[in-house]
Amino acid sequence: MGTAIAFYFISACILGFAVMVISTKDTVHSVLFLVLDFLFVAALYVLLGAQFLAAIQILVYAGGIVVLYLFVVMLVNLKRPPEAHSDPHRKTKLGFGLAAAVLAELALLAFRSSDMPVRPIVEAAAVPVTGNTEVVGWMLYTSYLIPFEIASMLLLVAMIGAIVLAKREL
Amino acid sequence: MITPTHYMLLSAALFIIGVIGVMVRRNIIIIFMSIELILNAVNINLVAYSAQLQNAVGQVFAIFVIAVAAAEAAVGLGIILAFYRNKETINIDEMNLMRW
Numbered sequence: 001m002g003t004a005i006a007f008y009f010i011s012a013c014i015l016g017f018a019v020m021v022i023s024t025k026d027t028v029h030s031v032l033f034l035v036l037d038f039l040f041v042a043a044l045y046v047l048l049g050a051q052f053l054a055a056i057q058i059l060v061y062a063g064g065i066v067v068l069y070l071f072v073v074m075l076v077n078l079k080r081p082p083e084a085h086s087d088p089h090r091k092t093k094l095g096f097g098l099a100a101a102v103l104a105e106l107a108l109l110a111f112r113s114s115d116m117p118v119r120p121i122v123e124a125a126a127v128p129v130t131g132n133t134e135v136v137g138w139m140l141y142t143s144y145l146i147p148f149e150i151a152s153m154l155l156l157v158a159m160i161g162a163i164v165l166a167k168r169e170l
Numbered sequence: 171m172i173t174p175t176h177y178m179l180l181s182a183a184l185f186i187i188g189v190i191g192v193m194v195r196r197n198i199i200i201i202f203m204s205i206e207l208i209l210n211a212v213n214i215n216l217v218a219y220s221a222q223l224q225n226a227v228g229q230v231f232a233i234f235v236i237a238v239a240a241a242e243a244a245v246g247l248g249i250i251l252a253f254y255r256n257k258e259t260i261n262i263d264e265m266n267l268m269r270w
Contacts, residue, residue, distance in 0.1 A: 003172055018184055018187040022200060068244065075251060107182060114175040154238065158241030
């Protein structure tokens with residue numbers, strides 16, 4: 001019962017703040033709502049027993065990425081609001097309609113799949129389970145070592161690319 | 171009782187909010203934030219099924235998604251800065267240098 005209340009409260013906050021992110025006029029407010037949204041997603045991860053991922057979510061998203069966004073919002077000093085100039089060919093209503101259609105389809109799929117039995121997968125290699133962080137770290141450094149290294153290469157390339165792109169003259 | 175269906179519906183709703191943000195807004199910074207919302211929706215699904223199946227693989231892939239999101243944000247914001255320096259705008263309706 002308590003879990004259900006927590007789930008509904010957290011999901012209402014996540015969806016509400018997400019709507020605020022895409023609907024506020026001021027970009028800085030939008031970034032701040034994004035922080036709140038990420039914090040509630042982290043709370044949802046705690047509810048699901050993924051404490052390590054919740055910490056990563058707060059550190060990387062709410063700490064790192066959002067600061068990057070704030071920097072850019074501050075650097076891009078807008079003299080006129082970006083929504084002022086509008087393309088006459090833009091079809092906003094069609095966008096809403098298509099999004100509603102996709103949402104209906106996803107909800108239908110979710111309800112269809114709900115009566116299928118979900119079997120827990122038995123781990124092939126017995127992992128010594130002592131905590132969420134240890135399990136995730138164990139998998140990251142054994143079965144998923146190569147993807148992990150590729151991810152680190154990706155981050156290096158992205159860092160170099162961001163520095164090169166943001167330089168004043170190439 | 172909270173079933174994976176609840177998490178799927180939450181994830182789908184968050185995903186659609188992100189898609190609406192990408193399609194409707196013209197401020198490219200808000201479009202990038204909508205992409206972050208979409209990636210978060212994917213992560214919620216991964217973690218919900220990781221908890222349901224008692225298997226941490228979903229959480230490992232959620233970590234990879236977060237790494238890719240960080241890379242995407244860094245490069246994308248670099249592109250926004252470079253574009254703003256050249257064209258003095260962040261309105262995507264004016265970003266049509268490479269169209270046709």
